[in-house]
Amino acid sequence: MTAAIEFRGVSRLFGDLRAVDDVSFAIEPGEFFAMLGPSGSGKTSCLRLVAGFDAPDRGQVLLEGADVSAVPPYDRNVNTVFQDYALFPHMTVLENVAYGPRVRGVDAATRAQRAREMLDLVQLGAQGERRPAQLSGGQRQRVALARALINHPKVLLLDEPLGALDLKLREEMQIELKGLQRRLGITFVYVTHDQGEALSMADRVAVFNKGKIEQLAAPRELYTRPDTAFVARFVGGANVAEGALARAISGSEQPFAIRAENVAVQSESTPLANEAVTAPGSVVAVQYHGAASRWQVKLDAGEVWSALITEDDSRALNGIAVGARVRLSWPREAAVMLKS
Amino acid sequence: MNVRAASTFFYRRPNWYLCLLLVPPLLWFGTVYLGSLFALLAQSFYRIDDFTAQIVREPTLATYQQLVTQPANVDIVLRTLTMAIAVTLACAIIALPIATYMARYARGRMKAFFYVGVMLPMWTSYLVKVYAWRLLLAKEGIIAWATDKLGLTGLLEVVLAAPGVGGPSLSSSYIGMFIVFVYMWLPFMILPMAAALERVPGTLLQASADLGARPSQTFRNVVLPLAVPGIAAGSVFTFSLTLGDYIIPSVVGAPGYFIGMMVYVQQGTAGNIPLAAAFSVVPIILIFAYLGIAKRFGAFDAL
Numbered sequence: 001m002t003a004a005i006e007f008r009g010v011s012r013l014f015g016d017l018r019a020v021d022d023v024s025f026a027i028e029p030g031e032f033f034a035m036l037g038p039s040g041s042g043k044t045s046c047l048r049l050v051a052g053f054d055a056p057d058r059g060q061v062l063l064e065g066a067d068v069s070a071v072p073p074y075d076r077n078v079n080t081v082f083q084d085y086a087l088f089p090h091m092t093v094l095e096n097v098a099y100g101p102r103v104r105g106v107d108a109a110t111r112a113q114r115a116r117e118m119l120d121l122v123q124l125g126a127q128g129e130r131r132p133a134q135l136s137g138g139q140r141q142r143v144a145l146a147r148a149l150i151n152h153p154k155v156l157l158l159d160e161p162l163g164a165l166d167l168k169l170r171e172e173m174q175i176e177l178k179g180l181q182r183r184l185g186i187t188f189v190y191v192t193h194d195q196g197e198a199l200s201m202a203d204r205v206a207v208f209n210k211g212k213i214e215q216l217a218a219p220r221e222l223y224t225r226p227d228t229a230f231v232a233r234f235v236g237g238a239n240v241a242e243g244a245l246a247r248a249i250s251g252s253e254q255p256f257a258i259r260a261e262n263v264a265v266q267s268e269s270t271p272l273a274n275e276a277v278t279a280p281g282s283v284v285a286v287q288y289h290g291a292a293s294r295w296q297v298k299l300d301a302g303e304v305w306s307a308l309i310t311e312d313d314s315r316a317l318n319g320i321a322v323g324a325r326v327r328l329s330w331p332r333e334a335a336v337m338l339k340s
Numbered sequence: 341m342n343v344r345a346a347s348t349f350f351y352r353r354p355n356w357y358l359c360l361l362l363v364p365p366l367l368w369f370g371t372v373y374l375g376s377l378f379a380l381l382a383q384s385f386y387r388i389d390d391f392t393a394q395i396v397r398e399p400t401l402a403t404y405q406q407l408v409t410q411p412a413n414v415d416i417v418l419r420t421l422t423m424a425i426a427v428t429l430a431c432a433i434i435a436l437p438i439a440t441y442m443a444r445y446a447r448g449r450m451k452a453f454f455y456v457g458v459m460l461p462m463w464t465s466y467l468v469k470v471y472a473w474r475l476l477l478a479k480e481g482i483i484a485w486a487t488d489k490l491g492l493t494g495l496l497e498v499v500l501a502a503p504g505v506g507g508p509s510l511s512s513s514y515i516g517m518f519i520v521f522v523y524m525w526l527p528f529m530i531l532p533m534a535a536a537l538e539r540v541p542g543t544l545l546q547a548s549a550d551l552g553a554r555p556s557q558t559f560r561n562v563v564l565p566l567a568v569p570g571i572a573a574g575s576v577f578t579f580s581l582t583l584g585d586y587i588i589p590s591v592v593g594a595p596g597y598f599i600g601m602m603v604y605v606q607q608g609t610a611g612n613i614p615l616a617a618a619f620s621v622v623p624i625i626l627i628f629a630y631l632g633i634a635k636r637f638g639a640f641d642a643l
Binding site (some may be wrong): 051052053072073074078080081082083085087088099100102103104147148152194230335 | 547
């Protein structure tokens, strides 16, 4: 099967900055593909290359097997939901949604009909005559979605589409977007810096760092078997031991990661369990999150590690205050070896 | 009361603070600015006694009747209005590509160069520029010389032979006057237009292209509608400046009178203050009519 999108050795340079640095990957048709990374990691630059707002300096971008590196956005069967929605302020909601068919020469009655269908799809059927400025953030988001989907694109690009919404609305929209993608069977390429969003929605996630892909894998694999220290930290929020710290704990410089939920906090007087690895330190802070608490412990070897302690286990730690001496402990098999 | 106490006093009473801030400028605006304008308008409802040449201070519409019934006066109004419309259209057409480049493409030094370049002529004396243009456009001027050297004298003669707007030379024709007007008011069109275009977010243009619009469609459907408030603002400048100007028509161009010249002549040599006042009401009415039409066409919808 031909890939919906393929990058072959793509680079995009801005002066000395390698925004995209020799990146290759393929996205299957119908896949929900997330590009995850901190700002400036190259994920949005890749999205712009797919949309056609930018052209690669080296390499090729292929849509359904055809090199589109020189094809302008208006000749690509790809549509985008922008981070700021980019709704046309001088048009009504209906006119916004009908814009795609309009510039492609569809007659007024047909395009109005199709726009109304799209608005029904995103549950905004009654808002067609309003201006974007009169809508809430969540509603604008849906208009942007309807406008991008009306041309029946093969690929929908979403550039941090939920970034401006509050938490509850964001979670609702995540479920809705995922359901919409399943129903329509369109390839979604979803750019985000929120690892929770990427893990919960995507079939596969590409983790970007400094213009390169650090790891491309399914969410569960990314979380449980991170390849690199960057992925372990950024995706799993894991504790990472490298170099001197790794040697101090395990005796070798082989870097490894331990997720916070696998780490227990013990007072120094607790007897050591077999098969447990430990590291001494002192408590820096305890953040209460309800179901669990995050303990920040400064290891004697230098770094601050965190341990996620469930509410039940927290009771055993009553009386241990900030500044107290503790021991972090985890089962030997919980350590995930990383590429050095 | 020391400064800190005074600050606290006004901080606690924002309305007092607002009064302190607004009263002096409002006094100026109300009395000196609008007051004198209304005093002027009031003059237009007086009339001048034809025998004594004295102003008769009784409310009457006789002066306006004189304005709208004498063909010479109507000609002056129509001539000025036609020129104002032509100058506004020409300024809009020339300014659009320049403003688009300044707002959307120029960066850094290029942008600064264009902004300074547009404003530079405004830092020079108005009179110097007008007289300079008279020399440039004169029969022996550089433009006639250049067309001669390029072998285009025939073309210039054809242009100057145009009925109504031509003349013996550019400097004594309405075409020449038109050129000077366009030159003078172009910055007043470019700057608001560029400001309006600067405010159009780049993602709107990307969204338009993304949805399948070719650049010409994006320009027509997105850029132009969003630039219209800027074009409207600029056109109010070019339109009203042309309606009121009396120096350019008296230095360059054909001998026909313009509204501004009539105001100057009537209140000066002729001593007919009521007629001068009535003439100066005409641009005000025309500009209100212009704004009404612009609003009707949705020029201010995007504000």
